[in-house]
Amino acid sequence: MTQAFERLARPIQKWIRSQGWRELRQIQSQAVHAIIGGKADLIIAANTAGGKTEAAFLPLISQVLDEPAQAGGFDLLYIGPLKALISDQAHRLEDICRETGLAVTPWHGDVSASVKNRALKSPGGILLITPESLEALFIRRGLEIPRLFGATRAIIIDELHTVLDSERGVQMRSLLTRMELAIGRPIRRVGLSATLGDMELARAYLRPDNPDGVGLLKAEGGDAELRLQLRGYIAGDKDEETPSATHRIAQHLFTNLRGSDNLVFAGSRQSVEIYADHLRRLCEDERLPQEFYPHHASLSRDHREFVERRLKDGSKPTTAICTSTLELGIDIGDVTCVAQIGAPFSVASLWQRLGRSGRRAGQPAVLRQYSVETLLTPESNYVDRLRLGLVRSVAMIDLLLEKWCEPPRPQALHLSTLVHQILSVIAERGGATAGRLYRILCQEGPFKKVEVPVFMEVLKALGQPEAGLIEQSDDGMLLLGQAGEKLVEHYTFYAVFQTPEEYRLISGGKELGTLPIVNVMAPGMMLIFSGRRWAIQEIDDRDKVIMVNPSKGGTPPIFGGDPGDIHDRVIERMFEVLEGTGAPAYMDRTARDLLEEARRHYSQIGLATSSVVVLSKNRYALATRVGTTKTMTLALALRASGFMVETHDGFLTVSSKDDAFDLNGTLKRIVAGEPVNLFDVQTNLVFEKFHPYLTRGLLETDALTAKVDHAALRGLCEQIVERW
C-alpha cells in the first residue's frame, strides 16, 4: 500500500481492505495528497467507472472523521444532475460510511418527506442533492441556510462537463455564490468530470475569480484500441424489389449485434421508435427471444429501468436503441459496440458515446457509423448531391481520431435564468435592494456580463403592473408582487429549463410514456411507441391521458426538437474533406462512392474556386464555411435585406423574386459597415422559460449573445466577397 493510504482515516482504510483492493488507483492517490495536503479547489477528470467518486470522497470523509466540525450542519455537499445518479452514489457512499457514524442523505423529488425532515432536524454527514432541490431549499428555507451549511467543508460537483455553459450550470454557480455569501466564507469546490477537450475552461467555470488556483488531476492512459466502420446507404429507391435503407440497416444491426450488449444511437426519438419496431419484428420473424429495446426520455421510467438493468446485469444479451439518455450518468457496464445512425451533432457527444465501449482490458472500442443519403434524380438539388450528412460523419470521425472536441461556448447573458435568480434571492431573503441583487448575482455571481443598465431594465420589466412579479416598498426594498409570489410558490418554479406540454400514454392501466401535444391524435388512429404498435381508444383532454390497445399497424409519432448547433471547426473540416482526395480505410464501398460523387459535384458546380455559384436565375448557393451560429447570423442579415434563405451545414441557398435584389452588393454593403438589423417582428425570440416576462429589447439583447454572432458578420461577408 502506498503512502496515500496511510493518510486516510482508520475506518476508510478498513473499508478499502474489505473491498480487497490491492492498491489505490493513481488518480485516487493523487487526490488523497491534493485534498488532505492542501486547501485548493480541485477537478478530478476520468472516464465513467474510473474511480472518481472514491478519489474525491475517501480523503474528504477522512478529513471529516479526523477533525470533526465544531458546529452542526452538513459536512459535505454533493450536487448531481440526475436523480438516478444521486440514488446510485448514495448507495456507494452509505457502504463506505457504514462504520463511520456519518449520515448519508440523498435529496431529490423522489425522496420521501420523512427522510428530508429528519435531515433538516439534525443535519450532518453527506448531503446529495440536485440543483433544483437545492434551489427549493434556498426559496423555502432561506433563513436556515447558515445553520445547514455553516460547517460544510467541500462541495462536490458531479458531471461538471455537462453543466459548464448550460442554463442549469449558471443556476448552480449562482447557488454556490449565494451559499458562500450566506455563510460568510468560501467553500472548497471539487469538480468531477469526464476527460473532454480543454480542461482549462472547466477550471474557470469551477472558480471564476481564481481559475489558476484550481488543481487538475487527469487519469492517464486507458485508451482502448478503436475499430471503426462507416457504411453508406441510399434511401428513396422507388424500386419495389429493393428493401428500404432503414430495413437494410436494421438487418445489418440484427445480424451483427445479436448475442451481445450494444448501444445504437439513432439520433432522434422518432428514429429510435422506427428502428426498435424493425428489430422487434426481425426477432419475431425468426422466432428468437427479444433482445432489442428502445430507450429515450419519453418512455416510462419502468421501461427505461428494465432496459438499464438488462444491460448492467449481463445475464441476457441486450441492445438498446437510444437517444442521448444513455450517453452519460449511471453506469450500465461495458458494451461490445456503439452504433451511430446518421451524423452526430458534436464530437464531444461522439466521445462520450464511444466511452461506453472497450472499457475492459484488451477489448477494443467499436464504432459502427451508418450514413443514409438520398437517391439522386435529375431534379435533385446541390445539397443532396454534396452528401452533407456523410461528409459530416467523416469530418467528425477525423476530429475524434485527432482527439479534438468542442469547447464550451463563450458565456451568453442568460437573462431568463437571471429573472429566475432575482425572484429566488428575493424569496430567500424576504426582500432585497436593487444594489444588493446586482452585487450578489452580477458582481459576485455568474451574471458578470450583465451591466447595470440591462439589469435595471430587467427589474423594470418584472415590476411592470401587467407582469406583477416584483414591487418596491417605500424604503426601496424589492418584494415579490402577487404574480411573483404565485410563480415562486409553485413547485414548477425550481427548474430553470423549459419543458413542453405532454399527454400520458396508458395501456391496460400501465403507463407507456409521454407524447408531446404537437401530434394530431384521435380515437382509431394507430402509432408506434415503446417499440410496439398501438391503436388509440380514448383521449382525455382534461387530464392529458391517451388510452391505447395493442394493434398491428401504426406510424411513429413526432417528438419535436430544436435544430442542432454545429461548431466552426467541424464545418471547416467538412470543406477539407470535400476538397481532399482518397478515402479513409474505414469506409465501405457505398460510402466511398458517395464521397467520390460529392467531390465531383463540388468542383463541377464551381465551389472549388468560388464561394458563390449561380444555381438558376436569382438563386445562389453560398458557401459560408463556418458553423451554425455564424451561418445563421448571415441568414438573418440576408432575410432582413429581402432575400429568401435556406440554411444547411456550411451553406446558404439564397434566392429572390425580385431582379432588383443584388446579393454581391448587399454583402459589400455589410463589409463597408452598413448597420444590419438581424431581427424583425416575425422572429421568435422566446426560447427559454422566463423569456415571456422580458421586453422585446431585452429578448433581442439576450438572443444576440446566445443565438447569433453579430461581431463575426463583417469578416464572414468579406471572406465570401473575396472568393466570389
Next chain:
DNA sequence: GACCTGCTGCGGTTTG
C-alpha cells in the same frame, strides 16, 4: 435539422 435534465406542501385515506 436534436437530445437531455427537474419539482413542495398539504390534505386525504389507510393501516397498525
